[in-house]
Amino acid sequence: MNSKLLSKGISIFLTVDSQTIEGYFNAHDPAPLYKRHLSHKFEQYIMSSVISAKRYSSIKYKIIYKTPMDEQYAEPLVLAIRSHFSEKKGLKETEFEKFKRRGWFLLIISMGVMMLFKGIETLLKSNGIQVQSSINNGMDIFSWVILWRPIDTLIFNWNPYLKDICLLDKLQNAEVIKIQNEK
Numbered sequence: 073m074n075s076k077l078l079s080k081g082i083s084i085f086l087t088v089d090s091q092t093i094e095g096y097f098n099a100h101d102p103a104p105l106y107k108r109h110l111s112h113k114f115e116q117y118i119m120s121s122v123i124s125a126k127r128y129s130s131i132k133y134k135i136i137y138k139t140p141m142d143e144q145y146a147e148p149l150v151l152a153i154r155s156h157f158s159e160k161k162g163l164k165e166t167e168f169e170k171f172k173r174r175g176w177f178l179l180i181i182s183m184g185v186m187m188l189f190k191g192i193e194t195l196l197k198s199n200g201i202q203v204q205s206s207i208n209n210g211m212d213i214f215s216w217v218i219l220w221r222p223i224d225t226l227i228f229n230w231n232p233y234l235k236d237i238c239l240l241d242k243l244q245n246a247e248v249i250k251i252q253n254e255k
Contacts, residue, residue, distance in 0.1 A: 081129060081132065082122055082132070083132050084122070085134050086136065087137070088137050088142055089138060089139075090141075095111065097110060097114075106148035109152075109156065110156045118153075118243065122239060125242070127235075131243060131247075132247045133249070135149070137250065137251075137253065138253050138254075143250065150248050157240050157244040158244050164236050164237050168230070176222075178225070179226060185215070185218055192211075
């Protein structure tokens with residue numbers, strides 16, 4: 073992707089009034105506005121708005137309203153958005169912790185298997201039994217193959233989790249700018 077397309081600052085424009093406010097939330101959620109779950113369509117709009125975000129991009133919610141009566145919907149909407157992305161961030165952090173635990177567990181098991189093979193080889197040599205070099209090389213190769221995946225996972229696959237957590241944190245804590253539209 074061209075670096076010129078990536079944004080340093082991203083503004084998410086939201087219009088609040090008595091007609092549009094219901095479209096931002098799950099229609100089947102009976103909770104007060106500030107506790108409601110966001111609609112899937114609205115979440116997709118927000119996520120598609122920040123697709124070009126870089127690590128140091130700032131995100132702002134620009135809430136547009138026409139009358140002071142419409143402005144009352146801004147605060148509950150912001151609370152619902154912050155709550156939604158806080159929950160998503162917590163789920164992603166839990167998923168990341170599970171990923172790390174699973175990766176380290178797999179690495180320890182793989183090292184245990186490798187040590188078992190080396191122990192068997194040493195035990196056979198100490199009892200005077202010669203192991204053919206092809207079997208010895210096969211055990212070495214198998215040991216490295218079994219270690220490859222956990223090492224690869226722990227070194228290279230953690231970055232998408234941190235990127236998602238960072239983006240969700242930015243969406244949760246984004247600056248809110250209220251704009252009164254006189255039209």
